[in-house]
Amino acid sequence: MRKDSVNIEVPEILPPSDDGVFKTLLTHPNAGPCLRDIISSNIGLTVKEATVRNTELPISDVLEKRERFDVSCEIDGGGQVEVEMQAEPMEGDSLLHGHTNMKNRAIYNVCDLHSNQRGVGVSYGKLARTYQITFCGYTVFKNRENCFSRFSFRNEEGEELADAVSILFVELSKLERVLKKPVGAMTGAEMWAIFLVCANSPKHRELLKEIIGAREAIRMAYDLLTSISQDADERARFRARRKFQMDWEHTRIVSFEEGELKGRLEGRLEGELEGKLEVARNLLANGVASDIVVRSTGLSPETIQEYAQKDWPGAS
Numbered sequence: 001m002r003k004d005s006v007n008i009e010v011p012e013i014l015p016p017s018d019d020g021v022f023k024t025l026l027t028h029p030n031a032g033p034c035l036r037d038i039i040s041s042n043i044g045l046t047v048k049e050a051t052v053r054n055t056e057l058p059i060s061d062v063l064e065k066r067e068r069f070d071v072s073c074e075i076d077g078g079g080q081v082e083v084e085m086q087a088e089p090m091e092g093d094s095l096l097h098g099h100t101n102m103k104n105r106a107i108y109n110v111c112d113l114h115s116n117q118r119g120v121g122v123s124y125g126k127l128a129r130t131y132q133i134t135f136c137g138y139t140v141f142k143n144r145e146n147c148f149s150r151f152s153f154r155n156e157e158g159e160e161l162a163d164a165v166s167i168l169f170v171e172l173s174k175l176e177r178v179l180k181k182p183v184g185a186m187t188g189a190e191m192w193a194i195f196l197v198c199a200n201s202p203k204h205r206e207l208l209k210e211i212i213g214a215r216e217a218i219r220m221a222y223d224l225l226t227s228i229s230q231d232a233d234e235r236a237r238f239r240a241r242r243k244f245q246m247d248w249e250h251t252r253i254v255s256f257e258e259g260e261l262k263g264r265l266e267g268r269l270e271g272e273l274e275g276k277l278e279v280a281r282n283l284l285a286n287g288v289a290s291d292i293v294v295r296s297t298g299l300s301p302e303t304i305q306e307y308a309q310k311d312w313p314g315a316s
Contacts, residue, residue: 008242013200014229016221017137017172020241022085022196023070024234027052028224035073037217039081041188042133042148042168047075072113078128080113085196087137088245099140106132106167114165132167135196139173147174148189172197183210191215199225280304 014021026035032050040047050073071083090101114130141149149169153161170193178190186194191211195218198204212219228234276297283293284304294301 008239008246010235010239010242011200012229013225014234014238015200016225017085017087017135017196018238018241019070019085019087020237021225021228021234022135024228025221025225026071026083028228031221031224034217034221034224035071035083036075037188037215038192038221039073039075039083039131039133041192042170043081043131043166050075050081078117080117080128080130082109082113082130082132084132084134085137086134089138095139095142102134102136102140106134106169110165110167127164129163130165133170134168135170135172135193137172140169140171144171145174145177147171147178147193179204179207183207183214186211188215191218195221277303 016022016025025031026038035052036047036050039050052071052073070085071081073081073083075081084106086102089099090105093099093101110130110132113132114127117127147170149171151167151169152163152165155161170189172193175193175197178186178194181190183191191214194204194207194211198208199222201208208222212222276299280293280297280299283296284290288296290301290304293299293304297304
């Protein structure tokens with residue numbers, strides 16, 4: 001590795017599982033065959049044309065969410081595909097809560113992409129199919145062993161309403177079984193998943209060589225990745241993203257620790273106040289003069305007057 005800063009090392013080959021590298025790789029002017037192949041392998045259709053287009057949908061209302069895609073393209077027959085890399089969980093998401101934000105974001109994006117087609121004068125039956133492929137660098141579905149999960153509109157018996165919209169999640173954290181398969185037995189989608197995870201891994205160098213030799217589009221992707229990794233600007237952007245991520249993680253941890261400390265302090269102070277009010281109430285109930293109660297508890301006369309004669313949270 002080249003040490004580009006004191007704290008951040010930039011690898012010789014940039015990881016294609018990094019959000020920025022992923023987008024740069026698949027939107028490269030020479031990446032057409034790679035983009036067509038990764039889409040074909042994952043949606044199960046042969047894609048002959050894939051035209052990259054604006055990655056930001058226009059909005060018609062100031063209150064509407066603004067989507068920015070990693071890779072948005074149009075394929076044969078007017079079909080639409082959004083390809084995303086989600087290397088890290090979205091803020092506020094976790095496996096414990098089912099990664100609800102990320103799942104709902106995928107639904108929102110694919111539905112908005114589908115409904116943004118030019119539909120005037122076009123039969124609903126002739127609207128183009130819309131796909132979303134999200135590569136996740138973490139586990140999303142804890143009860144599924146398969147790293148590929150496809151979703152569409154179905155009823156309770158599993159009958160598909162229509163194949164107009166499909167959402168595919170590829171969990172790159174679940175490749176253990178795939179890595180044990182002979183390359184000749186791997187699907188194209190499995191080879192691409194391994195490439196995204198292992199392209200810069202010395203541990204899997206031999207396996208990667210086999211995959212590159214078996215699939216021309218992945219060989220082209222590796223050559224492009226090597227070229228991108230030598231670009232000084234791209235390396236600087238990668239380093240900046242990592243630095244931002246490290247700073248953000250540090251800020252989040254510090255904020256959590258400060259918030260936890262503040263919560264404990266507030267809880268302790270609240271408990272002390274309730275205890276003093278309890279003492280004040282008992283003293284007053286036994287006829288002790290209010291000025292003595294003030295000196296005994298340290299509470300102000302106003303506080304005693306306001307709270308001592310009524311219930312408060314925690315009082316029996």
